[in-house]
Amino acid sequence: MRPFLIAPSILSADFARLGEDVDAVLNAGADVVHFDVMDNHYVPNLTIGPMVCQALRDYGVTADIDVHLMVKPVDRIIPDFAKAGASIITFHPEASEHLDRSLQLIKESGCKAGLVFNPATPLHYLDHVMDKLDVILLMSVNPGFGGQSFIPSTLDKLRQVRKLIDDSGYDIRLEVDGGVKVDNIAEIAAAGADMFVAGSAIFNKPDYKAVIDEMRSELASIES
Numbered sequence: 286m287r288p289f290l291i292a293p294s295i296l297s298a299d300f301a302r303l304g305e306d307v308d309a310v311l312n313a314g315a316d317v318v319h320f321d322v323m324d325n326h327y328v329p330n331l332t333i334g335p336m337v338c339q340a341l342r343d344y345g346v347t348a349d350i351d352v353h354l355m356v357k358p359v360d361r362i363i364p365d366f367a368k369a370g371a372s373i374i375t376f377h378p379e380a381s382e383h384l385d386r387s388l389q390l391i392k393e394s395g396c397k398a399g400l401v402f403n404p405a406t407p408l409h410y411l412d413h414v415m416d417k418l419d420v421i422l423l424m425s426v427n428p429g430f431g432g433q434s435f436i437p438s439t440l441d442k443l444r445q446v447r448k449l450i451d452d453s454g455y456d457i458r459l460e461v462d463g464g465v466k467v468d469n470i471a472e473i474a475a476a477g478a479d480m481f482v483a484g485s486a487i488f489n490k491p492d493y494k495a496v497i498d499e500m501r502s503e504l505a506s507i508e509s
């Protein structure tokens with residue numbers, strides 16, 4: 286298994302001082318910036334677009350930015366995010382008319398590509414695209430809002446996807462997003478995840494480093 290990555294979701298950051306807050310969480314030990322893009326159409330909330338991604342790059346953020354597109358359609362916005370400095374772009378299969386084309390578009394734009402599965406989205410969308418994926422993201426809440434509780438059936442789904450990845454021989458990250466906390470991160474890692482999105486668990490606490498350190502110490506029990 287590759288090193289675990291902690292990716293704070295900036296959905297729970299302070300948008301009035303986003304650059305500073307992202308710097309703070311990276312200085313606290315986070316690996317990746319998770320950037321949630323919502324369109325009030327595919328999901329019932331509205332957030333941020335490529336200009337904000339570009340603003341973070343202009344502010345000096347050099348860490349990978351993991352752009353999670355909760356938008357429909359997806360293709361038109363992919364090149365804009367690539368130009369704005371996205372490192373990884375993921376989208377939901379239900380939001381794309383042509384899965385393979387959207388994945389190729391992300392790759393041609395120079396970013397890593399991933400598919401996102403809602404709690405009830407079946408895994409068959411993986412059938413013919415494993416060779417094009419850098420990331421599989423399992424939502425452990427229904428997308429749209431931070432601060433929801435982890436849906437326990439995600440653990441079984443993680444085990445299934447971990448097996449699919451291992452059997453495929455491809456180098457694919459298994460990311461999980463929603464309700465990830467210090468007290469469940471070890472169980473989630475044991476089920477196969479290696480990249481952990483956490484919003485409220487980190488940003489709603491005054492000491493980001495303390496939370497990230499606690500998460501890493503929980504994860505250490507799995508690594509060893």
Ligand SMILES: O=C(CO)[C@@H](O)[C@H](O)COP(=O)(O)O
Nearest residue numbers: 294428429431432464484485
């Ligand atoms: O994409 C989403 C929600 O749609 C997530 O990234 C949330 O922002 C995670 O928040 P927490 O559950 O960790 O508070």
